[in-house]
Amino acid sequence: MGNRTLCEFMNSCECHPPVLLRGWKIRWIFMRQTFPALSKGQVPMLLWLLLLILAPGREQSELAPKAFIRLTPPWSTNFKGKTVTLTCEDSHSPAQGGISWYYDDILLKKKSGKLQIRNSGYYKCKTPGSSLSDPVHVEFLSDWLILQASLPVFEGDDVYLRCQGWKEEDITKKIYYKDGEKFAVTYDSGFIRLNSASTNNSKYHCTTYVEGLFGMWKESSKALRIQVQELFPPPVLTASPSQPIEGSPVTLKCETWLPPQKSDTQLQFCFFSGDQALGSDWRSSSELQIPAIWSEDSRSYWCQAKTVTHSVMKRSLKSQIHVHRVPVSDVNLEIQPPGGKLIEGDNLVLTCSVARGTGTITFSWHREGTIRILGRKTQRSLSAEFQIPTVKESDAGRYYCAADNIHGPILSTLITVTVRIPVSRPVLTIRAPRAQAVVGDVVELRCEAWRGSPPILYQFYHEDATLGSSSAPSGRAASFDLSLTADHSGNYSCEADNGLGAQHSDRVTLNVTVPVSRPVLTLNPAGTQPVVGDVLELRCEAQRGSPPILYWFYHDNVTLGKSLAPFGGGASFNLSLMAQPSGNYSCGADNGLGIQCSEVVMLNFTVPSRSKITPVTVGVILGLLSILGLAATAALVCKFRTQKKSGGISATGTARSFGTETQESTHFEPPALMELQPVYSNVNPGDRDLVYTLVGSIQHTKEHLVNPGDRDLVYTLVGSIQHTKEHLANSPRLNWKHKGPTVIYSEVKKTHPDDSAGQASCRGWAHEDATESYENVPSTSLALYH
Known part of the structure; x- marks a missing residue:
């Protein structure tokens, strides 16, 4: 009957309180298994409808516990003419009133709790608080030999059998049979016990031999089927809720019941899913709690119930449990750190969650623009986590996740992840x-x-x-x-x-190079009138300029020399004054960024004034000086050759920087009383002496007695002559034994080729062909005889 037809029928009739259907066992659980589509409210209505159709006039539902009947004496078979008392009982106590008795399904008028019977048949009863009892068959026989069985007998109980004769004193031996097979023999009026009776419909009878006046004959009892009552009905498995939602807890219950007279019997239960036992093995509780059930758990379930002695065991029918799955919804992606702003090397944590969804959910993580799945996890939870350790710049982008529990993937919204890169070492x-x-x-x-x-x-x-x-x-x-x-x-x-x-x-x-400033040329000694024969120090210094600085010294546009100041500062050049050194002096400074020239310094050198002497005296003196000059020249030439060969006299002049060492004098020994004297030692500044200077250049000419192969020498002969004519010959100042005339030698140095760079256009000067530069050399004092 469909739901719509049932509802229409129920609406078209007047439904009264449910009535009892005698002999029918209708259970609400059975209705739920038969009509699974019916709601909980529809099942009782269907049950009431069936009771109305099949058993009108009945007053109570079969859902109440059964009543049971107790016999006195407790035998199922009795001799005809005997009386058996039946007592109707329920689980509460022996009933006192309101008892209904039935004989072969016919309601008797007897309402008391006990009923005495003498007729064979099936008897049942019920109390106000119970349902109809199981039938009890009591038989009254007029046979000579009967086989009696104890009543009531429940499954697993011991059964007592007694073979009883009309005249018991005439019986000496009794033989018991089961399904035609002898299984026991007794020789008294006692009984035998059968262990663990079962409802197997076996037939029992007994035989005996009787001695009488006419001999011995054999008597057999009528076949007997032992009335074994059900100890407990097969259990019924129920699930609560019957159609659970995935992930929710479910309670399984194995339902059965014991008769009141067997209420102290201990039962054990076991639950199964398919062929797999659930939980622990046998348990005393008839309920099993499943914390969470999943869609893959949708299958048949059943249970078993048994007595502790294992004598009775029954199993339920299989019950199908269908688990409903809730599709995922509201998929959300969260990022740690919040905001999705990371620094290269951080860990990126992506958490995908769903607001609703049951069962096993598959989570996956994706980056926009890439086909490859970053990660996937399948688990029974509403969220999952995926981590990208040590993010790189290439991990930046937009991310999303998906969740699926078989009904199709649901995507989250996109979240932007930025990866900032710390600066590298610049x-x-x-x-x-x-x-x-x-x-x-x-x-x-x-x-x-x-x-x-x-x-x-x-x-x-x-x-x-x-x-x-x-x-x-x-x-x-x-x-x-x-x-x-x-x-x-x-x-x-x-x-x-x-x-x-x-x-x-x-x-x-x-390193910042500072160009040299314009140098300043100074003379030392300063403030005096230079005199021929003095040694004059030319000092050039630039106040600014990065070292090293190269200084150049000039006389009338002719390069005198150069000096390098490696650490900056100034440089000096010593000049030995000659007969006509007057003129314009200047210097230049250069540190590779262009030469700077000093102001021109004009110098006029004076020659000491001569005393007035007579021409005779002058002639005599000149003659003597000529003789002495020729002799000294010859000696000097010889000595110079000797020293030149031995390296005794330097071949070059010197230009010294500021702070350089003083040059050493070069000496030689003339014949006789010649001795070495300091430079200008023969000059007495306290006397007004005339200073005669004889300057001659040893040239390659016939007039001078020199070797053409020697370098040119400039020699000077200085002598003091007294002002008086009278004492010219024998004057003490002409005693040149120890203070003779001094000869000063100077070497004429040619300009070196590499000096051209330093001469580069100082104030427009261009003297590529500068002739000679002057450099001072030591002087030697020569003692001459008068």
């Missing part, structure tokens, strides 16, 4: 307009970090002082222009920072 480069940075140049300081998320702030440093900063909105490099001064030499560095930690570059050293 590189500082310095770009100058020329190979050597010079004061006044504008150099570019360029700082560049090869990696790092923009924007990047660059800071520029000179030593530990900040020069400035520059921001690079798109990353990469930034520059800073610096106009160089003399103070800008030193170490430079830069720093890059994008908020994730500053990085410093290596130091870069910049």
Whole structure:
């Protein structure tokens, strides 16, 4: 009967309280198994309808516990004419009133709790608080031999059989049979016991031999079927709820009941899913709690019930449990750290969750634009977690997740993940307009970090002082222009920072070259009138300029010499004054950035004034001096050749820097009383002596007695002559034994080819063919005889 037809029928009739259907066992559980589509409210209505149709006039439902009948004496078979008392009982107590008795399904008028019977048949009863009892068959026989069985007998109980004769005194031996097979023999009026009776419909009878007046004959009883009552009905498995939602708990119950007279019997239960036992083995509780049931658990379930002695065991019918699955919904993706802003090297945690959904859920994680699945997890939970350790720049993008529990995947919304890159160590480069940075140049300081998320702030440093900063909105490099001064030499560095930690570059050293300033030429000694024969120090110094500085010295546009100051400062040049050294003197300074020239200093050298002497005296003196000069010249030439061969006299002159060592004198020994004297030792500044200077150049001419192969020498003969004519010959001052005339030698130095660079156009001077430069050399005093 369909649901619609049943409802229409129920609405068309008048339904009264349910009535009892005698002899029918209708259970609500059976109705639920028969009509699984019916709701809980529809099942009782269907039950009432069936009771109305099949058993009108009955008063109570079969759902109440059964009553039972107790016999006195407790035998199922009796001799005819005997009386048996039946007592109707229920689970509460022996009933006192309101008892209904039935004889072969016919209601008797007897209402008391006991009924005495003498007729064979089936008897049943019920009390106000019970349902109809199982039938009890009592038989009254007029046979000579009967077989009696104890009543009531429940499954698993011991059964007592007694073979009883009409005249018991005539019986000596009794033989018991089961299904025609002898199984016991007794020789008294007692009984035998059968263990664990069962409802197997076996037939029992007994035989005996009787002695009488006419001999011995055999008597057999009528066949007997033992009335074994059901100890408990087969259990029925119920599930609560009957159609559970996946993931929810379910209670399985194995339902059965014991008769009141067997209420102390202990039962055990076991539950099965398919062929697999659930939980522990046998248990005393008839219920089993399943914490969570899943869709894959949709299958048949059944249970077993048994007595502790294992004598009676029954199983339920299989009951199908269908588990409903809830589709996933409201899929959400969360990111740790929140906001999805990470730094390269961080761990990215993606958590995918669903608001609803049951069963096994498959979670998967994806990045937009890629086909490859980043990760997948299948588990029975509403959320799952996926981790990307040590994220890289390539991990940036938009992420989403999907959840599926067989009904199809549901996607989450997209979440953007950004990965910021800390700046790498920057590189500082310095770009100058020329190979050597010079004061006044504008150099570019360029700082560049090869990696790092923009924007990047660059800071520029000179030593530990900040020069400035520059921001690079798109990353990469930034520059800073610096106009160089003399103070800008030193170490430079830069720093890059994008908020994730500053990085410093290596130091870069910049040497700023300062061009030399215009040098100043000074003379030492200063403030005196130089005299021929003096040694004059020319000092040239530039106040500014990066070392090394090369100084050049000039006389009337002719290069005298050069001197290098490796550590800066000034340089000096010693000049031995000759007969006509007057003229313009200057110097130049150069450190590779162009020569700077000093102001020109004009010097006029004076020759000491001569005493008025007579021409005779002059002639005599000149004659003597000529003789002495020729002799000295010859001696000097010989000595010079000897020393030149042995390396005794330096072949070059000297130009010294400031602080150089004093040059040593070169000596030789003339014949007789010749001795060495300091330079100008024969000059007495206290006397007004005339100083005669004889200057001669030893040339390659016939007039001079020299070797043409020797280098040219300039010699000077200085002598003191008294002013008086009278004492010219024998004057003490002409006693030249110890204070004779002094000869000063100077070497004429040719200009070297490499001096042309230093002569490069100082104030427009261009003297590529400068002739000779003057360098002072030591002097030797020569004692001459009068």
